Amino acid sequence: MKGRSIPWLKFTAPASFYALAQRLVPWLWPAAALCAIAGLYMGFFVAPPDHQQGDAYRILFIHVPTAWMGMLLYLLLAVYGAIFLVWRIKMADIMARAIAPTGALMTFLSLWTGALWGAPTWGTFWVWDARLTSTLILLFLFLGYMALHAASDDREKGGRAASLLAIVGAVNVPIIYFSVEWWYNLHQGVSVMRSDGPSMADSMVAALLLMIAAFWIYAGAVVLRRAQVEALSRxxxxxxxxxxxxxxxxxxxxxxxxxxxxxxxxxxxxxxxx
Amino acid sequence: MWDGIGDFLAMGGYAPYVWGAFGMVALGLLLEGLLLARRRRQVRARLQRQSRRRSAAAAHNQGE
Known part of the structure; x- marks a missing residue:
């Protein structure tokens, strides 16, 4: 180990990452667009109206993917934050910083779409129930991470403080996920990932899965691009x-x-x- | 399934909610893409200027 470089650390080099992302991203944009087009077609022209919620339920085709992406991106943010804190790998901090804005956007969109779905369905845009409140906290955690990172003149120090916040805030994610089971809630229970199969028509499930794929791929593309820009500017x-x-x-x-x-x-x- | 474009746009009476939701998502993603593309152009342009200046300085030093 003395005086010799560790081979796997080469993969953490911003230059290696840049080249890899440069090859990946051009495929991700059209893949995301294709999934979105197919998902929107299924969601608007194949899936029938819901017998209780009418056509308002179609909002769920974007609400569920954005909500999932928000949580998933937060977990990734916390993992990269931990890697940066423990091993001081610069690339982990670059990735975490690239994830945060997209995570914040996804969380905001899940709150927005949720409100517009809740208004006709529950009769209110907002309630302070467990799931909605913990999702709002998730948004503040993303924004807090970004603000804390940007606040310090010393990027290393700012990155460490922000990473710590990201790790501590990760307890919020299981709270969001299980809130519909742990507490009495206005938010409806799980309807896709159920042990007895989804409680929806096949075309609805297909539309939802396509939209979820579209958001996954989109988030991947945009995060990789932002990380590339961040790597260049550093x-x-x-x-x-x-x-x-x-x-x-x-x-x-x-x-x-x-x-x-x-x-x-x-x-x-x-x-x-x- | 829909009875013409008007029926589609009406979304069974939920038009403001459905289009408000899809519209904001479209706007959010579009804005994110545009802002990122602009920042990417700026960073690349800055690096290109630096690299030109550096190679100009190197050529100058060689000339002396």
């Missing part, structure tokens, strides 16, 4: 970033940058030797 003077900015990042440059990162991030041994 290492502006490096050879790889300047080559990448003109779209000519060579394999050699990438590997040199990766080797540099691996050396740079090598954990100190117990005797304090790098």
């Amino acid at each position: 290492e502006p003077r490096t050879e790889w970033a300047q080559a990448a900015a003109v779209g000519r990042l060579t394999r050699d440059q990438r590997q040199r940058a990766a080797a540099d990162t691996a050396l740079d991030q090598q954990p100190l041994g117990p005797e304090g030797e790098a």
